Amino acid sequence: MMHAVFGGGKASSQPAAAGDGRIARGGASVDCSRQHFELRNAAVSVQLPLEDGSPAGSQDHVDLEVSLHGNAGNDLFRIILPHFPAQDVEDICTGLEGEHPGVEQPIEPHELERFLAALKASGVHFETSLGDSLDQVVAAYEDAINGDGTASTAKGKSRVRYMDLGTYCETETEKQSKLRWVHITDPSPKLLKSVAETVGVSDGTISHCLGRDRSPTIFRSRDGAFCVLEELEFEGEDSLNLVARDFCAIIGNGHLITISHHPSKAIDRVWQEALERRLTDHECNSSNHLLCRILGSTIHSNSEAVESLKDHAKSLEESQRLSRPKRESIEALHKIKLSTERAGYYARPTLQVLLALRETENLFGAERPKDALNRYEALLQGMLEDLQLISHYNNEVSKCWETNQQQVMANNSYRLSIIAALTLPQALAAEVLQIPFTFQVSDAGRFLFFGSSFLMSAALLLGLKVWRGRR
Numbered sequence: 001m002m003h004a005v006f007g008g009g010k011a012s013s014q015p016a017a018a019g020d021g022r023i024a025r026g027g028a029s030v031d032c033s034r035q036h037f038e039l040r041n042a043a044v045s046v047q048l049p050l051e052d053g054s055p056a057g058s059q060d061h062v063d064l065e066v067s068l069h070g071n072a073g074n075d076l077f078r079i080i081l082p083h084f085p086a087q088d089v090e091d092i093c094t095g096l097e098g099e100h101p102g103v104e105q106p107i108e109p110h111e112l113e114r115f116l117a118a119l120k121a122s123g124v125h126f127e128t129s130l131g132d133s134l135d136q137v138v139a140a141y142e143d144a145i146n147g148d149g150t151a152s153t154a155k156g157k158s159r160v161r162y163m164d165l166g167t168y169c170e171t172e173t174e175k176q177s178k179l180r181w182v183h184i185t186d187p188s189p190k191l192l193k194s195v196a197e198t199v200g201v202s203d204g205t206i207s208h209c210l211g212r213d214r215s216p217t218i219f220r221s222r223d224g225a226f227c228v229l230e231e232l233e234f235e236g237e238d239s240l241n242l243v244a245r246d247f248c249a250i251i252g253n254g255h256l257i258t259i260s261h262h263p264s265k266a267i268d269r270v271w272q273e274a275l276e277r278r279l280t281d282h283e284c285n286s287s288n289h290l291l292c293r294i295l296g297s298t299i300h301s302n303s304e305a306v307e308s309l310k311d312h313a314k315s316l317e318e319s320q321r322l323s324r325p326k327r328e329s330i331e332a333l334h335k336i337k338l339s340t341e342r343a344g345y346y347a348r349p350t351l352q353v354l355l356a357l358r359e360t361e362n363l364f365g366a367e368r369p370k371d372a373l374n375r376y377e378a379l380l381q382g383m384l385e386d387l388q389l390i391s392h393y394n395n396e397v398s399k400c401w402e403t404n405q406q407q408v409m410a411n412n413s414y415r416l417s418i419i420a421a422l423t424l425p426q427a428l429a430a431e432v433l434q435i436p437f438t439f440q441v442s443d444a445g446r447f448l449f450f451g452s453s454f455l456m457s458a459a460l461l462l463g464l465k466v467w468r469g470r471r
Contacts, residue, residue: 183258206257 192206
């Protein structure tokens with residue numbers, strides 16, 4: 001990747017680095033009715049992919065990074081947009097096509113206005129140190145390149161970053177997930193209101209989520225679901241894997257909103273790694289790629305579980321070894337457990353067993369009822385074992401809270417909320433999901449989430465045994 005930097009001044013043949021905005025005209029400050037800001041070097045930086053040394057304008061979508069720089073190169077705001085329509089980039093960046101990347105070119109205020117308007121039209125809401133008004137931002141830029149005004153001290157700013165996690169992996173059987181990750185640093189009330197409007201909830205909804213001891217809050221909105229996580233610290237790409245995989249699997253279409261009240265180097269690093277290692281369509285099956293591991297692990301483990309059970313069923317039919325279905329099914333379930341335990345996530349087995357039951361149901365139709373019941377009994381037994389495993393993990397979560405380990409506490413609280421979402425009785429979930437709710441670690445919650453699922457599975461297993469005895 002290289003940067004094409006737009007601004008007034010003399011053209012240069014040197015590639016421009018990220019965040020490098022150069023303008024030959026003098027400094028300026030702008031009174032935006034709220035604060036004064038010094039704009040010594042104002043420019044717009046656009047990051048485009050290269051194709052044979054030139055911008056890849058022939059692609060349908062490109063990766064776009066937009067920065068408006070001030071204070072000798074500091075970002076007034078920065079928006080990263082993967083998979084941005086290439087035609088919009090060509091229309092907005094007038095004069096870019098055919099020029100060498102990195103050459104400085106002047107961009108007129110009205111072009112900046114078109115550019116920012118296109119971003120907002122794409123559903124990206126942002127707030128800068130100049131406010132969230134396009135008129136204010138454009139006026140500030142125009143004053144900066146004209147050299148008007150007097151210098152003053154810049155103050156703090158909000159920052160929004162956006163990434164579409166759902167475009168990184170596709171499956172043959174399921175619709176592509178549309179999960180958007182929005183990270184907000186130092187949020188202002190006006191910015192939170194704007195984000196709430198974007199995801200389709202009432203004013204103040206996201207603000208209401210803050211200050212809950214890092215417990216995640218899951219909502220339903222007109223565009224699907226969204227979850228708010230406050231002060232989530234990533235400890236490396238594995239943590240990002242966990243967040244992206246689980247929310248794509250459970251929320252599907254929606255928004256993952258993370259909020260930091262202070263700049264986070266850990267999140268900056270994870271974000272940069274994700275951008276650098278993002279998948280293209282033909283790389284979706286590459287096991288070496290970070291984002292394939294992020295979103296591919298759940299899909300692959302699910303498909304392996306189903307295929308494993310199908311293979312065992314076909315093998316039994318071919319060899320007529322119908323006396324061993326129970327052992328074969330348990331072996332298949334054991335493989336499922338191993339694949340999920342490697343990922344360090346213990347709610348997946350229950351979901352995968354349910355998937356395996358649904359996908360393999362037709363295979364049991366040609367067998368004798370007794371043999372089919374043996375296999376279902378084995379599957380249900382595996383479900384009971386999985387629920388016991390989840391209960392054990394829940395106890396570990398409680399211990400982490402008791403020992404007051406802040407980072408572990410945050411991660412486990414998040415995982416417990418996902419486990420609870422998986423084990424909620426369907427009728428209750430349909431009622432609860434209509435209103436905002438937060439999962440908390442409590443004895444009543446554990447009894448509701450895990451006890452009900454355990455009793456339902458046990459009752460079904462007992463019923464099958466009684467029915468088989470009558471046969």
